[in-house]
Amino acid sequence: MKREEKLEILSNLIAIDTVNDNEAKVADYISSLFAPYKNKGVSIDRVSYSPGRDNLVVTIGDSKKTLGFTGHEDVVSTGDLDSWDSDPFKAEIRNNKIYGRGASDMKSGLAAIIITMLEMLENDAVPGRIKLLATVGEETGEYGAAQLTKKGYADDLSGLIIAEPTEEMQNLIYTGKGVIDYVVTSVGKGAHSSTPEKGINAIDHLIDFADEVRKLMATFDKVDPVLGKLTHVQSVFQGGEQTNSVPDKAIIKGNIRSIPAYNNQMIFDAINDLIARLNKKPGYDLKIEYVYPEEAVPGNPNSDFVKLLKNSYQTVYSKELSVAGQAGASDASEFLHAKNDFDIVIVGPGNDTMHQSNENCDVDVFLKSVDFYKQAAFDFFK
């Protein structure tokens, strides 16, 4: 495929506004790219999450083992349009960088794995069974990956590469922190502040929870050699309406970043116990909700899969690929729930301009990433 065609695929993906919605249009576009190869054993499965939001699974080749490539179709909002130098949904190349929403996170990675597979088909050189998993809703809860995993689409994988940005292909991420967002609501009873004994102060009770949960989370003190410690931030506190009323409702939100030593259930159990203990006190009425919790991703920097990818990298780039962990969540947290155990790694084009204005990706890095993914696939089936 010509350089211009590759950049056109990326530009076309950027042009589809998939801010937390509309992934079906990306699924349509990817389907159209693979349609000419239907007689070459390409199978296309569309898995709808909700109207307008479709995951897409494209499988090519044939072999006992299956290699997975995955990328999400959604992007985050543009933020203030005035802070962009060009239209976020009209890709523009300046100084050999391609600009647009998703240029880094992660239409470039998605385009690269699509192109990798298209070129294999074009050249009749598909080395084995390869599966593309394009997901919805990664940015707002990884529910596309969760749906595909639940339906068994990841069960046949022997290795999975997530093409999320890793400092323009400089790193390979093999382990990651999990995420738990919680919302605790305290319900009390309103009263005039001159007669507080007639009310129940929701804020007082919530402060007790805030205090205790901080101490509780500090007891999860194991240190992961790569990811460090579990972290806990109480980030939102709301309650009360006017100074002369006893508040009848208060809310706290918190964010926990877990490490593989603690699975999410251990953390839920500890916090739920705390809530139950506080609710035994007179007048306490606390309720907790966990929003899209994601498990930490364990990994082994010396696994066969990581070693193989380091070799492929050496072949393509003539230098060593460094391996690392990351604090952010990805679709990996969902795919690890598949029936079989397999390595999940993240390596892709794009950089830390993701989620910002003037998001961009180095054009040469993008184009060369295709060579890497192709080499990785050939080495995988060798």
Ligand SMILES: [Zn+2]
């Ligand atoms: Zn992403």
